[in-house]
Amino acid sequence: MESNKVAEQLQEYFQSIGNNRKVLTVSPDELIPLMYRLRDEYEFNYLTDETAVDYGDYFEVIYNLSRVPQGDILMVKTKVDKEKAEVPSVFEVWPGAIWFEREIFDLLGIKFTNHPDLRRILLDDSFEGHPLRKDFQWVGGREV
Amino acid sequence: MVCLEERSIGMEIKKDLQTKHPVEDLTDDPVIIEQVKRTITLAPLEKILNLARSNSLWPMTFGLACCAIEMMAAGGPRFDLARFGYEVFRPSPRQADVMIIAGTITKKMAPFVKRLYEQMPEPKWVVAMGSCAISGGPFVDSYSVVPGADKLLPVDVYIPGCPPRPDALIHGMLLLKEKVKNPKVVEEKPWKAIK
């Protein structure tokens, strides 16, 4: 699926929608309606992957959608503030997002509003900090 | 004292027992003495138990990372750990004698490793397989890895390598066998247990 085609078709419904090198971009406020639309009208019925990147002064949450069984893929990105790292959860659109979002919360500390079970998934519950953030500092491990 | 029919196990005991066989008090007939000596051996119970233990250690089915693949290879027909009697990997800690820590212990996994060890019945042994289990290995500086199994459990045998070959694991198990058979020697002069 060509992302510029989707961006063009949906321009009138979503102000923030954009197309940057075959990637659909959208603001977090419009994320959930867009995702519903992509699932119901464009038949992106499978969330292949959800991840996030720390760019230093902002985060980007990345959704890889695909259409089964046609095999088309589409990447959607949304930019998140570093200070107020909050995104609505896509759990209601694709329930499989629940573990992806727990992992992102665990390693990058992005809060997913409306997530039913936002706990750490990979690290110990007593762990402090979010190790994939660029400003995470770690000393220790081996003994001196 | 316990009577034991002679098989390969009895032979090993007989080697270090130089005492007089009780049948010699009962008769002078050399034929009878020879026949009885051939089939019945005497040894302290603890020694026989240790022999039995050392020849059929049951490891726990338990892999933590890549080293577990080599452990599986050791259990398979090519390397055939079963030759030594150690192939019965038990899925329950309550039936296992030896815990082969094959892989990286993460901080999240550590409480469960410890609990599994505590659930194993005595006597029990621990083999640390691979550099991760020895010291944290390549991940020693990581925020999520325990630097060595001996931070959690008493380890009996360390097998270096990343990963150790199945032959190395077999060698480690044979060293453990020596250790089980000679607990005194190991306590006093550990180097003597290694032949």
Ligand code: SF4
């Ligand atoms: S020692 Fe090497 S092979 Fe074994 S678990 Fe660690 S990294 Fe993997």
